[in-house]
Amino acid sequence: MADQLMLLPQAAIDRKRYKPKRGHAGYPGEGPKGEFCKTCIHIVNNGRYGGRSYFKCALTNWTNGKATDIKANDPACGKWEGLRALSIRQPWPWAILNLGKDIENRSQNFKRRGPILIHASLTIDEQAVIDLRAQGYELPTTFKTGGIVGKATITDCVSEHSSEWFTGPYGLVLTDAKTLPFRPCKGAQSFFVPKWEDA
Template identity: 25%
Template sequence: MKAITIIQPWATLIALGEKKFETRSWRRKYRGPLAIHAGLKVDRELCEKEPFRSVLAKHGYTADNLPTGAIVATCELSNCLKIDVFEGITSLYAGDSNHEWIEIDGNELMFGWYDNGRYAWELTNVQQLPESIPAKGMQGIWNWNK
């Protein structure tokens, strides 16, 4: 299975279904199953800022109990959408042939890096694992052998 390592708290926000898009500077053609790996790093300062603090707390998490160095969820990488910010409105679109725009706001906007020219990976069918599985992560997309 393909996997991606994501710094905490973002990996847990995906696992909890609170973050639907992973923003990246690069486009990915791959579509299909994807494991979410929580890296060893926790952005502790960010975990104390809103809306991160309250969303994590709603699920019983703080910077002190986030899983690290482990697979925390599986999902489907279903789309890779280009980010466009126009007149202060952040939208996603699939390309020239797709004229459907998805507007991003609220917590989702706070949970990603939505600058022009970046990409939003749409993550669907997210399943948080009942127990995280220790694994060594890597940069980029990598193969995880369950």
């Protein structure tokens, strides 16, 4: 059997090594090397019972039964997706997701383009909260902090813009902002790959 495996391509070997269950969207081991289900944005924590957490893949038609459970440390499959996140102090993440804030102001130019996750840092910009309320915006009394709250797409980084949200000196132009279920994780400077605290 070992000799036969040596003649197979790596993907076929992984398919034999990691038997896929209904819970996986693809064959574990066919995704990026060094990545796991727990680093994929599609992993869902389905609750904690009897001292352990149960995880599902959002890309599958999973049930609450164990037949569709996946392990957080299973190797990534071919449908693995790990977006980088940008940490922003509230109330700005909330404004991006609820007020149409289409510019994220930054002190330096960035070349990154494409979809990102929006991370709400632990600290809140209290002065910004006061300023937005003074401008007539209705804000919530509390904000979610310390985790991923949404996603958006960066289409450009500009040094001037007609948007009312632009203050500069640079601004990331954002589109397709969407609220996501809150997932706790530690933030970091610049763009970072989230390390999920519930995985």
